[in-house]
Amino acid sequence: MPDACVPGPDPPGRLAAVSAEQHPRRRRRGGGSLSRKLSYVLRHNPGSLVLSLDEAGWVDVHALLAALAADGTPVSRSELEELVAGSDKQRFALDRSGDRIRAQQGHSVPVELGLTAQAPAPVLYHGTVARVLPSILREGLTRQGRHHVHLSPDAATARRVAARRGTPVILSVDAAAMAADGHLFYRSGNGVWLVDAVPAGYLTVVEDGTGTS
Secondary structure, three states: OOOOOOOOOOOHHHHHHHHHHHOHHHHHOOHHHHHHHHHHHHHHOHHHHOOOOOOOOOEEHHHHHHHHHHOOOOOOHHHHHHHHHHOOOOOEEEOOOOOEEEEOOOOOOOOOOOOOOOOOOOEEEEEEEHHHHHHHHHHOEOOOOOOOEEEEOOHHHHHHHHHOOOOEEEEEEEHHHHHHOOOOEEEOOOOOEEEOOEOHHHEEEEEOOOOOO
16 A cells, blocks of 8 residues: 555646746746836836837847847747737837837837828727716816827727726727828837827717726
8 A cells, every 4th residue: 555645756747837947937937027127118108128119119139039038038039029029009010120129109209200190990999987077078088198099999898908906997089080180100010090189079988987988
């Protein structure tokens, strides 16, 4: 009869879980945390990794990987490429050579993305939360330190964006009227629409966060 006090071999799944617990850096290198770090560096503070962006927002991939490693977040080139290709929001782009990377939009540091004004869809959408809705309805949508206001092509995308901050409130934007009145719209490489501001008169609440449309 086998001794009940002698443990048998650990199943592979348990070993993997223990290994992950013993190596917290491995868990921190998940796609979400790395994506947030890259967003911060490439949009807002490249100097945090002693990097600088060129005038169009690009940074050398080799320099970025070296800076991440020096900062305690080692990432391979293949992991970085996988993150860029697999991001559901396509936040980042590699240039044609694959040697440079930049954020698609959302910068608070001076960059010139080289976007050309385009005619927007008649209606665009913006996701927010209830606590800031009163000020939006008074003042419209403003850049809040970024280069542009970000608008979504559909309500579902706007809802996903807003859900990161709380219960979503969805606004529709009369983009056709704005364009007719001279406002310029740009579209980033990942399909986000950009505009300098949206005055309150072009906004309509289509979902108020209570389930009422």
